[in-house]
Amino acid sequence: MAHPIKYIEDNLVFNHDGEVFAYYELIPYNYSFLSSDEKVQVHDNFRQLIAQNRDGKIHALQLATESSIRATQEQSKKEITGRLKEIAYEKIDEQTEALVSMIGDNQVDYRFFIGFKLLLNEQEVSVKNIGKDIQKAFAEFFHGVNHKLMGDFVSMPMSEIERFSKMEQLLESKLSRRFHIRPLGKDDFGYIIAHLYGQTGIPFDDYDYHLPKRYEDKKVLVKKYDIIKPTRCLIEEKQRYLRMEQEDTTTYVAYFTINSIVGELDFPNSEIFYYQQQQFTFPIDTSMNVEIVANKKALSTVRNKKKELKDLDSHAWESDNETSTNVVDALESVDELETNLDQTKESMYKLSYVVRVSAKNLDELKQRCDEVKDFYDDLSIKLVRPFGDMLGLHNEFIPSSKRYINDYIQYVTSDFLAGLGFGATQMLGENSGIYVGYNLDTGRNIYLQPSLASQGIKGSVTNALASAFIGSLGGGKSFSNNMLVYYSVLFGGQAIIVDPKAERGKWKETLPDIAHEINIVNLTSENDNKGLLDPYVILKLPKDSESLAIDILTFLTGISSRDSEKFPVLRKAIRSVTQSEQRGLLLVIDELRKEDTPISNSIADHIESFVDYDFAHLLFSDGNVTQSISLEKQLNIIQVADLVLPDSNSSFEEYTTMELLSVAMLIVISTFALDFIHSDRSIFKIVDLDEAWSFLQVAQGKALSMRLVRAGRAMNAGVYFVTQNADDLLDEKMKNNIGLKFAFRSTDLVEIKKTLEFFGVDKEDENNQKRLRELENGQCLVSDIYGRVGVMQFHPIFEELLHAFDTRPPVRNEGEK
Structure with missing residues (x-):
């Protein structure tokens, strides 16, 4: 089969049928934990995007591309500053090797591409332009003859390119009002084509498509070989799969298309593009070729179909037979569709939907194909793998290609297309930074940059550097908090941890790499420490x-x-x-x-x-008092031995004398931390308040917390609250000043609802409640600075961190007395 692409210019693709498509990458939008209303809003935006095209064609592609773990980790190194830089580089390199050995050099990213056929405006069809078109037809005829006889070049008139470029600019401004899009370039097209022809191992961002052009006499010349270069591979077509042989790999590929949709796809919960990312442990690709049928033509087609069905019904009645249920159901559907088209004046859409499954061997391919069929079966969609049509269906994925086969067309509405969840994904964190773990639903690595919120990054919904770690005992909040503080210090930050339970006293031994930058202040009841926390001693002013x-x-x-x-x-x-x-x-x-x-x-x-x-x-x-508490090191831990903290359910009136004194100590230390916040603004600082609920319950503690949070935002410092309940974080004013949020397992329904509300997701949704209730140790609900919510598994990688940050009591071995 001939390669459909004739010429590529920026994001424009010219095919051999005289059509021109403009392609864009649809920047994925976060779809996890959205409320029904928010999902409907996304659906409406997409429906309007499709419905505004009254004519022409749309080509939508979801591809499982690859991104380099090594490149991301190297990018993360650029964030590192401070005295621990060399140790941090070493750690990141060890981390990289561990991640590569676990999941390979690359991980899968799902990317979404959408192409629109550009249609000439009516005003361009004038006598002058008809003359130009005749001229162009002759030029193409002569070029065809020359090419057959001696040439190897594709020639494109520059006037033609300019004409379509202007139209593309209008289309882009229209699209960008509703969605974040990025016009594709030649490298993107190169990657897409090479990927479809079995090439693996090259990250999307690293792919280079060499496409040299020559400019001659108002024409652009491109070697035909350069256009088809990414398709280089040996393809062997079998009845139900293709065998693609590259230099170093062999890939087996099968194609499915929709045979029939036997039930209603209820929105929400029918977002195929979104759910299949989570469902499959292997990458799959999907193509939708959509031909728009204008309202008038669609009505005419529907009415003709209605006549056919009525004829069948009449024929059955005349011959004393009962009309089959299929015909009755079809008549009802046609009536409904006719009414709908007549009232809305909307277009109809001829959809060719193709799913691409690939594997390294035939057994694996068969297993994957079965999984894909089962997934679509559950959604009342019957897939078919047509005999002998594999190469034709393969061609449907190539940008600007036409529909290969008419046997499997589905007539659908814009509502149906919008409900498939094209562009929906689950995104969390940043593109680089501190590797903290992975997304539990998609398996994608999650990176955080705790100091980023205050930079006013585009798309962020907060500029607050404060973070909250909430959850009941034993869920992993202290561990994950320690891990984030540790890596922030490695990356150049400075931290002060207020440790009322004295759980971090052995960090110098358990973290030998950074022991020289750890300062542990033990405030014991010895006489030497007398007055160390006296307000007149500890504060300078x-x-x-x-x-x-x-x-x-x-x-x-x-x-x-x-x-x-x-x-x-x-x-x-x-x-x-x-x-x-x-x-x-x-x-x-x-x-x-x-x-x-x-x-x-x-x-x-x-x-x-x-x-x-x-x-x-x-x-x-x-x-x-001669001695004082020094905070010169990058990681400072202040421990007060023998603190007796009140129970989180105790009211202030019930505090014992020891509890009153303990909370008073925490208030003094936290105020001292306020002084620490006002040091060098260029260094990101963390004030970590473990068991924060104990002094958030008292008036002085509340006022102090707000001062810490407000000062932190101005002075490049984050206050980390480690506490048990969302309610401990006081009123809405405090909650609105918290950027990163982590919520660990909770079993109390009232507390679960408060946590979900704190995260800005639907608290009455039973699935949301179930997710929070069933989290395992080290797993948490996370909300990043963009307001995106998902479920994360913290992943320390290193054994020494697991040992250092484990706050569980030691297990007594058998035989120990």
Whole structure:
């Protein structure tokens, strides 16, 4: 069979039938976890895109292309800065080798291409243009003769190219209003054709289609050989498959087409293009050749069909036979279609739908073909693999080709075509960055760049750097949080982890590669640590110290700012300490004693009752503290031993004295982290608050959290909240300031609904609820900075990370006493 493509110019393809198609890549849109209303909106956009073409042809292709894992990992290296650069390069190289050994050099990407036949405007059919067309016909005739006799070139008049280029620009502006599209180039066409002819192993972005052109006397000349170069392979046609032999590989390819659609395809849930990406573990390609039948012609065809069916019905009645149910059903369908076409004035569409399945051997091909048939069977679509038509169906995939066979045409409406989910996919994360895991539905690698949100990237729905890790105990939230912080530090970030459970004390031993950049501050109840968390010691500016001192002492004593008797007395004592030479929380008690009123003595007694309580001496000093907490290293962990955190269900009134002191400590450390945020803006910083719910429940903690989040956005810092419930993240104001979201397994229905609402997906949808309930350890619902939601499996790759970040208690081996 002759190759249909005559000439390629940018995204225009000229075929040998005198037709010109303009091809675009439809940038896939995220379709996972959309509500029914959002799906209907996408459906309507697509339906209008199809329906606006009153005439002509549309060619839609879904291809399983390849993308290079090595290239993505190398691209990720460009994001790395900071003192750990060399170690990070080493880690990424090890990561690359591990990924390649698991899934190969390339992974499958589904890409969507759509071509529209360009039709000449009526105004161009004038006497002058008729003359030009006659001239062109003679030129083509002579070119044909020359080619047969001596030539090997395709010649295209430049005026012809310019004429269609102008039309293509109008079409592109019309399409880009509804969808993100990218005009194709010669390399894209080269890849598509080579892929269809069995070439594998070259990533889509790396393919180079060498197509040299010569310009002569208002004509462009291209060697015919260069046009057909990507088709180079030996094809052996069998009855039900093609054998394609490239230099180093042999591929077996089978083609299916639709024989009949035996049931209704209910939208949503009939998005074939979307679901087949998740269904199959192997790549498949799909082509839709659509010929548009104008409304008038469609009505005429339908009415003729109706007459035929009525004749059959009459004939049966005359011969005393019952009309078959097939004829009755067909008559009903034709009536409905006629009414629909008459009212909407829409076109009809002649659809040729072909599915391409490939494999390395015949057994694998048979198995894959059976899977594809079963999948379509479940959707009430009967596929057929016609004998002897494999090469013809293969040609239907080639850009600008015509429909090969009329036996399997389906007459459909724009609604049907829009409901197939062309362009729908599940996308998560970035194109490069930190490899964190893979998409559980599609198997695609997921990369994150935690510092990207503040850059105002096109398409992002947030500029917030804060992140939330939520879920019940044991789902994997601490592990995944540790992993993201670790890699952010490797990539050049700086982090401070507030670790109230002291679970990260052995990181220097378990992470030897970066041990020199880990600083673990253990705030024990030893005398050496006395006053280390005193607001007047830990913060540099007296004004900040005073503010924190008020927060801590009102929190511990329960004195509200609305208490007109006690609050002014406490406030005055704190102010006096701030203005004196020597500053410390213990001196507030002295100032209150100096006041010597019943109220001041009562407050002094109350504060003094905390001073010698367990580890409270960390908070109280007379200002004579020589050591301080240093945050010079890239990864800083602050641990307070013996903290007793309140239960997440406890109300503030139920807090014990130890719990009050513990939360007070966290408030001081988090305020100290606020100082850390205000350091170098060029470095991405993370403040990681483990067990964040414990101080998000109290007024001082809430106010502090909002300050941390707001300051973080301005100072290139992300606040990571690790907590159990979505409700812990306070009001909508706080939730709207969170960019990346991770939700782990939850079994409580009320909590599941709140989590789904937090992620902006339909909380009443039973499938959504089921997904969250049935997540396994290390799996989570993730929402990226573009608002796309999907299910991810965190994948640490390295054994040492698994060991370092595992917070489970050790299992006692048999024989241990």
